[in-house]
């Protein structure tokens with residue numbers, strides 16, 4: 227029984243900060259940004275600006291707590307002797323340590339400070355940083371990237387925002403000695419940021435707006451970027467024997483979907499076998515009959531963040547025309563309790579033929595991924611499969627909100643993912659898997675059960691479950707339960723859906739799978 231559902235518009239909406247590049251000049255309207263490194267080493271433009279201001283900057287740096295540390299900002303309203311409405315001095319930390327992520331954070335910090343300040347435009351002088359390895363162009367491009375990522379807002383359901391809370395800043399001009407080089411370096415980053423935005427929107431949207439059908443409809447929009455998109459419904463999944471995935475959706479009024487995306491960016495002659503990303507897309511996780519406590523249950527609207535990241539990275543790869551073949555597969559379901567819901571103790575048959583005793587209907591993500599993984603390896607024979615899932619609360623106990631959990635028995639995959647994560651500031655930490663954990667999910671009446679015997683090593687037993695459906699294809703699992711949502715704003719990651727995984731996977735493809 228499928229009743230029609232009240233629906234509010236599902237248009238995906240993104241904030242747009244205009245980003246442009248220019249030569250360095252200190253005579254501009256709006257806010258002016260200059261940089262400093264420790265200990266209070268003012269940039270070249272900063273020094274010139276200080277002169278126009280009669281030495282006010284040096285004076286303030288000498289008397290206060292500002293020392294050029296990372297994240298520090300010194301602000302001068304209405305400076306005399308300049309066109310600018312205000313001057314901001316942004317700390318970058320030790321010059322020798324200034325790297326891409328430092329510049330991104332600086333860009334994010336600036337837009338965070340000015341977003342609702344009344345300022346409409348900011349011009350940032352990103353001078354070459356003496357003593358740092360980063361080039362002038364790269365420093366400026368990364369500053370712009372951080373400004374873009376940090377200016378994200380999810381405001382579409384606020385109809386009563388007071389005027390002084392509305393975003394005022396609409397334009398960031400990044401000034402560089404090498405403006406042309408900066409712009410060139412920024413272009414692909416802009417595309418990746420759009421992918422991050424796609425994910426943040428999907429993750430932040432409530433479950434009455436984004437569910438299997440509407441998420442799949444959004445993903446169809448990737449066709450205009452050249453992505454091949456297929457959406458399989460329940461009939462098809464039934465025919466293929468996806469009893470594990472379908473069991474999870476059995477209590478829902480909405481139809482489950484399997485979303486299949488293909489980006490074929492490698493030249494034909496390379497004959498490259500694809501890599502595959504698989505996402506958990508539980509559009510809402512009540513726990514099912516093993517129902518969750520009501521406190522905090524609203525968080526389970528973002529139990530589709532794995533799928534959101536896969537859709538976002540497909541967007542990023544296609545938009546920047548990555549020279550690689552990549553497949554994205556998302557299992558989209560809703561885990562609801564109802565008269566038709568699956569029960570604890572039910573046994574389901576997966577597409578692989580393996581049977582599962584469902585001990586706890588709240589351990590649903592692994593059931594969804596079981597069929598999505600099997601389907602992916604069977605259809606695409608990928609070189610490698612990486613799944614992303616908000617799989618366990620236990621991973622938050624282990625790693626907090628600093629690292630995603632990484633599980634793999636393939637060292638090369640684990641190492642390349644770890645490196646990509648470090649480079650992009652989306653870090654992952656490897657945890658062990660192995661036979662001793664695997665034993666724990668054996669069932670007395672089926673091939674396996676969907677939870678371990680006790681609560682011990684909950685994230686690992688979940689990974690062991692997934693491994694049984696990878697069919698020996700090189701595979702890694704990222705448990706992103708602690709990373710998909712943020713309650714605390716960071717310079718390039720505002721509160722809410724973080725978009726975690728997009729940058730990591732895009733980088734992993736760029737560094738390991740792109741054909742020259």
Ligand code: BES
Nearest residue numbers: 529586588589616617618619620677707
């Ligand atoms: N979606 C949850 C995991 C989760 C918890 C994600 C908190 C984000 C924040 C998952 O489906 C779940 O319910 N896992 C159970 C597994 C248990 C029943 C073995 C959990 O972690 O409690």
Ligand code: MN
Nearest residue numbers: 511588589590
């Ligand atoms: Mn659950």
Ligand code: ZN
Nearest residue numbers: 508511529591
């Ligand atoms: Zn879940």
